[in-house]
Amino acid sequence: MADTPEHHRQRSESIRRLVQRSAGRIPVKPQFMQSSPRSIVQFWHDLRELPTDIEECIASWARWTTSGFAHRLFDKRSAEAFICGSLSARHERAFQRCYHPAMQADYFRLCYLFVEGGFYVDADDVCIGTDVDWLFDDGRLKVQPLCYDIASGTMVAPSVFLHGDAYNPSWIFYFNNNPLIADRGHPIIERALRQATDLLELSSEDLLPEIQATTGPGNLSKSIFECGTASGDVESGLVVLRDWDSLAVSKWPLSYRGDARNWRRSNQRRFRSGDE
Numbered sequence: 001m002a003d004t005p006e007h008h009r010q011r012s013e014s015i016r017r018l019v020q021r022s023a024g025r026i027p028v029k030p031q032f033m034q035s036s037p038r039s040i041v042q043f044w045h046d047l048r049e050l051p052t053d054i055e056e057c058i059a060s061w062a063r064w065t066t067s068g069f070a071h072r073l074f075d076k077r078s079a080e081a082f083i084c085g086s087l088s089a090r091h092e093r094a095f096q097r098c099y100h101p102a103m104q105a106d107y108f109r110l111c112y113l114f115v116e117g118g119f120y121v122d123a124d125d126v127c128i129g130t131d132v133d134w135l136f137d138d139g140r141l142k143v144q145p146l147c148y149d150i151a152s153g154t155m156v157a158p159s160v161f162l163h164g165d166a167y168n169p170s171w172i173f174y175f176n177n178n179p180l181i182a183d184r185g186h187p188i189i190e191r192a193l194r195q196a197t198d199l200l201e202l203s204s205e206d207l208l209p210e211i212q213a214t215t216g217p218g219n220l221s222k223s224i225f226e227c228g229t230a231s232g233d234v235e236s237g238l239v240v241l242r243d244w245d246s247l248a249v250s251k252w253p254l255s256y257r258g259d260a261r262n263w264r265r266s267n268q269r270r271f272r273s274g275d276e
Contacts, residue, residue: 003213003222008172014225015145018234018235018238019240020164021164032139033139034138034139034183035138036118036138036181037136037184038118039070039116039119040061040062040118040119041073041074043108043123044074044101045104046076047073051254051255053254054124057125057251057254061125086111086115086116094107095111106216107215110193113182114184114193115184117139117182118181119132120178121248125178125250128249135181139182139183141238142239143175143180145158146175146176147173149172150171156168158243162242177216177219179241179248188223188224191223192219195219195223200215208270
């Protein structure tokens with residue numbers, strides 16, 4: 001389906017209806033009954049130069065190893081080795097075309113979850129919750145809803161946009177690709193990975209693709225929308241995390257946000273470590 005303005009509006013409206021529905025229990029299909037692997041996976045592009053403030057964020061998730069969870073931290077080298085050993089040369093080439101660390105993290109999480117399953121969370125999130133067990137109860141994909149107000153150029157708070165009667169024509173509803181929790185081989189993750197791979201293959205060497213739409217939340221939101229359009233039953237394999245903020249917060253400020261490691265400063269620009 002073409003990415004036209006009308007398609008974007010249809011996608012936003014579909015996601016709005018999905019996230020504003022009652023959070024009542026939807027029966028889990030047999031294919032999603034199995035628990036997700038109890039592993040927490042993260043990525044930072046260069047672990048040899050891991051900022052202290054990012055290391056502190058990661059530690060808030062690594063502490064769950066004392067409760068029986070595995071914690072796996074990847075960088076560009078180990079992520080590429082994982083993709084090379086677990087998927088095809090096509091996927092390896094697509095990862096190599098990810099020109100920014102944020103894009104590498106976006107693409108790697110899809111590869112990892114498709115192959116292994118588990119819980120991917122960004123390295124700049126801090127865990128403030130006291131229980132993560134429920135996230136692994138079944139193999140459905142757990143995702144965080146977001147809403148952006150075009151008119152004001154600001155994010156809309158979940159406490160506002162999650163109400164069933166909340167609506168503004170300037171609001172855009174979409175799903176974040178952080179966190180992502182699912183069992184291996186989830187069909188939405190499979191679609192998002194396939195779509196990102198296609199886009200990276202088609203991208204020109206001279207015109208770098210936009211990160212958000214190619215590998216980030218735009219790609220995931222489109223995949224969820226198209227899975228729902230194709231099957232008519234996306235909800236049975238999806239859990240909307242309406243209270244993610246009670247479990248984790250994105251830490252501000254952080255040292256990397258002020259330089260080229262911040263994707264918003266480097267979108268569609270070649271990343272070089274010397275720009276840091």
